[in-house]
Amino acid sequence: MPSSPKPRPRFHIDAGNPDAVADVAAPMVTVRPLIPNDLPSLKTVIDRVGLFPSDLLDGMVEGWLSGATPEEIWLTAEADGPVGLAYCAPERMTSGTWNVLLIAVDPDAQRRGVGEALMAHVEARLSAEGHRVLLVETSGLPAFEGARRFYGDRMGFDEEARIREFYDRGEDKVIFRKALSRA
């Protein structure tokens, strides 16, 4: 009888805690600010998940890398090279509401804790800075069921609103919300 593939181990997350006991058998992932050298690998991640044309990434990160938009948060998750990224920005005309505008993890590294590490980093930083609300928006299509489960089941966001046919005919926008508490 053929055996089912062995699940790949979850990553050990480098959270910067020197007292943490590392699982030495687990590969390590570190979350840190995105730098220009990450871009080729991160474009490959974007291509592999197929969210949008990866050429757009250069323009998206321009303000962050030039220092023109220092309020933005751009993070890289690094294992044996960049395996994921997240981008978060404040919502205009709000006080303390932020939106995760992009999160993506390489398919080979998915369901091993990388997305959680990226999102936890965003939440911890915004909470520590006293911000109030974190939003994330995604598609209602079946192809995004995994992302919706990640936000709702894994990260504890509430499904707050649904704008019917927002992206296209038959494609709703689903908005998830989480209250941030001060660390």
Ligand SMILES: CC(C)(COP(=O)(O)OP(=O)(O)OC[C@H]1O[C@@H](n2cnc3c(N)ncnc32)[C@H](O)[C@@H]1OP(=O)(O)O)[C@@H](O)C(=O)NCCC(=O)NCCS
């Ligand atoms: C959504 C995404 C960022 C999550 O990152 P990740 O590293 O895979 O997530 P984690 O390993 O931290 O958490 C995994 C949990 O999220 C949920 N989840 C993630 N992908 C899932 C899938 N394909 N099917 C079902 N649940 C899924 C589950 O609760 C899962 O826990 P489990 O593996 O124990 O069942 C990643 O899957 C991804 O890049 N997807 C493609 C791009 C995308 O859709 N981005 C969001 C666009 S709005």
